Amino acid sequence: MRRSKQEITDSTEIQNIISRARTARLGINREGAPYVLPMNFGFADNTFYFHCADSGLKLDLLQADPRVCIEIDESSELQTGEVSNPCKWGVNYRSVIAIGTAEILTDIDLKRTALKIIISQFAGNNAPEMPEASIKATTVFRVKSENLTAKHSS
């Protein structure tokens, strides 16, 4: 009951939360234990796009286990509710949580498109074209959302 009341089902509202976000947190598996890190991202057609360096811990972990969880949130100011009972106080938030599998892109055209989507997430659609060498040198991966839920805490 409580869960369904908190759920956001309006797809425009979910899209707006994602559009406003500049950072997503990527949950990955680190030798059986959870590991979370902040990432710039892009989103289009129910798919999240990320880029990272050509080598490093993140890539190693994703290659070992591509299952990921993506979290995005936005917080309100402090809500004090019942003043006499600070257990009811809190910071309201809206959040989006998506489950999926990371796929590293090797096709140059897919990579170019993905990088445009990532850049447009934070810079709008006015960014210049990227140099071919930069596209080749960047690792890009996508996560098609298999399960995307959104909720608000109030």
Next chain:
Amino acid sequence: MRRSKQEITDSTEIQNIISRARTARLGINREGAPYVLPMNFGFADNTFYFHCADSGLKLDLLQADPRVCIEIDESSELQTGEVSNPCKWGVNYRSVIAIGTAEILTDIDLKRTALKIIISQFAGNNAPEMPEASIKATTVFRVKSENLTAKHSS
């Protein structure tokens, strides 16, 4: 080399990032796959404190596997760097990542102290005392940080 340049080692700066944050993301294990969710939190003496409802998915997962990752970040505005190469654009951030094990608190005095720490994270130290019944009805857990690292992306 790149990693060490990005690392924040100054403990006051790390403390300040944590103090400014209102939301931490908790990475937990969900049947072998990563799961991430936003939480209000408190922090004192290298220990993170959280509260949640007395039952639910989060608690079930933590009881099945108490290993967690805690992530906190703050973002800057868009940095355009080299204007001609948007691959170099991005949103700079500072982040703190802590690894530890969730311990559910049952002692009423520990719970009271933990809830004070959580409330003071977002409300300062002026919150009134919490009713005993609310303390009893709330599940509180702590995560002593076994490994806390901080970095900036620039």
